[in-house]
Amino acid sequence: MEKTPPYPAPQQGYQAPVSQGYPQPPQQQGYPQPPQQQGYPHPQQQGYPQQGAPPPYNQPAQQQNSGSTTVVVNSPQTVFGAPSLREASVRCICPHCRADIMTSTTYTTGNLAWLAFIFMFIFGFWLCCFIPFCLDGCKDVVHNCPNCGGVVGRYNRM
Template identity: 55%
Template sequence: MEKQGNLPPPPQYSQGGQQSTVVITSPAMLGPQFREVPVRTQCPACQADIMTSTRYETGTLTWISIGVLCLFGCWFGCCLIPLCVDPCKDVVHSCPNCKQMVGKYNRM
C-alpha cells in the first residue's frame, strides 16, 4: 500500500471583516391600469375622485385587421367589419366632470 503524502488543509472561508448589505425595495406605486372597463382614479385636471367614462376609437389594430381581411379577399364591405367591432378598437378613458382624457388603452 502506498503512503499518501500530506495533503494541504481545505481552504478556510472567512468574511475577513467584510459586511454585506441587503437592500429591500418596495414596488413603486403606479397609476391605474387602463383596460376596457372604467377605473376609479383621481382626475389630473380637476383633482376629483372619479370613475372614468370610456369610449372607443379606431386604432392600429383596427387598421391592421382591415388590411388582413383585404389580403384574404374579403371585399365588398366585409373588410370594414373591424370598424364596427369594439374589441378591435382602442379605449379612451375620460373624466365625466371636466371631459379631459385621463388615459388610453391601446390594443396594439
C-alpha cells in the same frame, strides 16, 4: 463474524483530520457578541425605539440641528399618476380637476382595426373587411373624466 471499522471511534475532544489541509475552527457553545464600534452610541441609549417595534404613526420626530429643533410630521401622500388602463372603467384621480372619479370609457378606431381591414382586403375578404370598424374588441379605449370631460388616458390595442 464481527466487523470492526477501519477507523477509531471518535472520542470527547477529538478533532477529525482534514484532508485538504485547511484547519477546522474550534467549536464553541454559543455565538460571541460582535465588538461595539467606537464612536457610535448604542441606539437604545439615544431614545430610539427597540428593534422590531413598529414605527409610531403620525408622531412628530424631533431632530437637533445646531441648537434648534426641527419637527417633521409624516402625512399621507396622494400619487397623481396614470393607473393601468384596460377596457373597463377604473377608479383614479383626474389629473385635470383633481377629483376622485370612476372613468367613463369610449371606443375609437385605432391601429388594430386598420391593420385587420388591410389584412382582410388583401386576402380577398372585400365584403367582410369593414367588420373591424364595428367591433369594440378591435378599437382603442379612451378613458375620460365624467366631471370635467378631460382625457385621463388611452388603452391602445396595438
